[in-house]
Amino acid sequence: MAQPIAPFASAAPQPDPAMEELLQSVVDTARAIFGAQASSILLLETEKDELVFEAVSGQGQDFLVGRRFPAGRGIAGWVAASGEPMVVDDLHDSTSFDRDIARSTGYVPDALMAAPLVHGDRVLGVLEVLDPSPQARSSLTELDLLCLFARQAAVALNVLTTHTRRAPAPDASPDPSRTELLRLLSEARRLLGE
């Protein structure tokens, strides 16, 4: 079960381009891995008790970023609170599936996978994959794969945030770790685009 944490990275007053790049890369890659209609990252803001869409790939990409909803509800809420992944299928008959959230997002999936972004015993947020390809639905193997990927994403998120918090002197040379991370992200996105 997750531990409440202070706001980690979301809703920063001034968006960090590197953070945006990282999160977008994660959701683009997750969507590609699972052949999904959409993927999104929701970060947890414990002070406001909300989950916030921080990056979206595919369905909802144009309007979902910045939307927020109560952190205690729905599948994403359960994943954030429990620290456990979840994969559900056959949602089309479930009229009440996260109704409020679905209404606000304008997209109701038939299948959904969600894994926590965890660093240590802290949950930073949730990685969701909506409507993965039929071959990638509901199996434990896919759940394992999603968790592995979410773990990697959480590590990257933590590294980036840690480096971001150490504000460099104005004339300091760029942090090599950060530069390398950004280079890898650009490479991953280039490969996905090919």
Place this chain on the structure above:
Amino acid sequence: MTTVRRPAPGLTWGLRGRGPDDVPVDADGPPSPPEGGLLGGTGQGIRVCVVDSGVERDHPMVGPVARSWRVLKDEDGVRVEETEEGDACGHGTACAGIIRRTAPDCELSSVRVLGERFSGSGDVLLEGIRWAVRQRFDVINLSLSTSSDRFVEQLRRLADEAYFQQTVIVASAHNTHVESFPWRFSSVISVGSHQEDDPDLHLYNPEPPVEFFAPGQRVRVAWLGGTSIRSSGNSFATPFIAGLCARILSSHPRLTPFQLKNALYLSAANVRVHGSR
């Protein structure tokens, strides 16, 4: 009128001045292999509690819910109160439906530890488990765990308290390779998933800490609004074993937790007694 005060019976630390005739035990068992009807009960008379996100009332796959509580955390601390609210997510309802399918005549109750706010921290889980244990349920389904070391010792004590009062805690192993609790304790029955299609198959794990495997892939589960979905994970394997516990206990009500674990062991599909099933 005078009241004769008798000393309360203490914990049995040792057997001083008493012999075997002073500690008789009326027992069930030992359980027979499956042909003996080991899993033959219906759950009748067994009280099962789901500690999770709540349970939707009157769901066709769940049926009646006897009692529902929720754990609240605010500036006054952590407390438990009865609630008419159902399920905030669907997860608890899913677990309850599997228990009902497995042990149709058991009495189901719910303690909600998730879904109020993002207060799903270890102390809320701990209080929910404590409440369920103190209500002396026969079986507690816990498809949750905490990875916080801060709660390990309290959880261990609580798991032992349950064990010694004949309350069986059936706990999900974490879905990833995460060290979390209380499923790691030997005083509970821990459950992971197998990938077989047989919805009634359970296996013993000869390489614990996860002790049993049950159906956890593409499981048809109850969901919000009286509906159902398919889902995967240890969360749904666990209530199957909890349901089996209720069934076994309904036909052998005096089984201790260690006997119950033995009954699950003997009835596991991969366990061969003297080379045969």
